[in-house]
Amino acid sequence: MEIIEKIEKLKKERRAVILAHNYQLPEVQDIADFVGDSLELSIKAAQTDAEAIVFCGVHFMAETAKILSPAKTVLLPDRTAGCPMADMITAEQLRALKAEHPGAKAICYVNTSAEVKAECDLCCTSANAVRMVGEVMKDAEEIIFVPDRYLAAFVAEKTGRAFIVWPGFCPTHARILPEHIEAARALHPGAVVMCHPECRPEVSALADLTISTGGMIRYAREAETREIIVGTEPGIIHRLKKENPDKNFYPVSDAVVCPNMKRTSLEKVLWALEDMTYAIEVPEEIAARARRCIEAMLNVGR
Ligand code: 13P
Ligand code: SF4
Secondary structure (H helix, E strand, C coil): CCHHHHHHHHHHHCCEEEEEECCCCHHHHHHCCEEECHHHHHHHHHHCCCCEEEEECCHHHHHHHHHHCCCCEEECCCCCCCCCCHHHCCHHHHHHHHHHCCCCEEEEECCCCHHHHHCCCEEECCCCHHHHHHHHCCCCCCEEEECEHHHHHHHHHHHCCCCEECCECCCCHHHCCHHHHHHHHHHCCCCEEEECCCCCHHHHCCCCEECCHHHHHHHHHHCCCCEEEEECCCCHHHHHHHHCCCCEEEECCCCCCCCCCCCCCHHHHHHHHHHCCCECCCCHHHHHHHHHHHHHHHCCCC
C-alpha cells in the first residue's frame, strides 16, 4: 500500500486530524487536513473534534495545541523539531525581567515554551501582534515583549509603543539581508516584495508589505500583481504556487530554509499515527496558566 493511503487509513482509525504549517515540505502540506499560519493552526487545534492531532510543525505549535485541547492526543512526528527562537528565553529569565519591571504587562510571541506563556498576560502571533498591543494592551504603562526583538521593533513602529524587549530572533529570517531584497528587486523589477515581521527592521524597511505567512497567502490570492518576491521561509511557495498557478513567486534567497520545519516527512507522519508518537504533555499547573495567556489572545479574534 502507498504511504499516503496508509496515512489516510490510519488517520480515520485514530480519528485524527493532520495540521501543517505553511513552511512544511510540499508532500506534508498536501496530505494535511489544514495548512495555515500559527494563529490559524491554534484556532483549528482549539476547535477540532478529532481525538488526535498530528502537528506537522515545531514543538511550540504542538504544545499550544495540547494546552488548548488537553483531552486530545497531540503528536509531533519528529520530537527534535524545535524552534531556536523559542529556546532563546526561559521562564526563569522572564521572571527575572519581570522582577526588574514589577508594574509591566508581559506579552509573548506564540514562539515560546508553555512555561514562558504561563508567565505572560497575553500571547500574540505575527498575524495579530499589532492588534494585541494596540488594542488589548493600550492601557498598560509598561510592556515586556518577548522573545523576538525584530517582531517587537515591527510592532513598536506600527503602534508607537516602546517595549522592554528580549534580544531573541529567528535565525532563519535573520539570514535575509537588505542586499537580498535589492538583488531580488533588480532581477524582478516591478515585483511586489513581501516579508515576514521576523525579518530584520532594515529588511522590512525595503519590503512593500510585512505580514504573517497567512497574510501572504491572502495577499497573493487577492492582489492583481502577478510577480511576488517572498521574504520568508520558502516552504510557503509550494502553497502560493498551488493556489495561484498564474502568478510567479521568487524566494528572496536560497539560504532561508528552517531546518526544524523540514524535519517532518511523510514517513514520520505515518510512524506518528502507527505508534502514536511523540505525544506532547504539559503539566496541568503550567498548562492552566499558559491557557489563560493564549485564550486572552483567541478571545480577541483576528
Ligand atoms: P506565522 O506562520 O504565524 O507567520 O509564523 C512564522 C513562523 O516562523 C512560525 O515559526
Ligand atoms: Fe522558529 Fe524561525 Fe523556524 Fe519559525 S522559521 S520555527 S521562528 S526558527
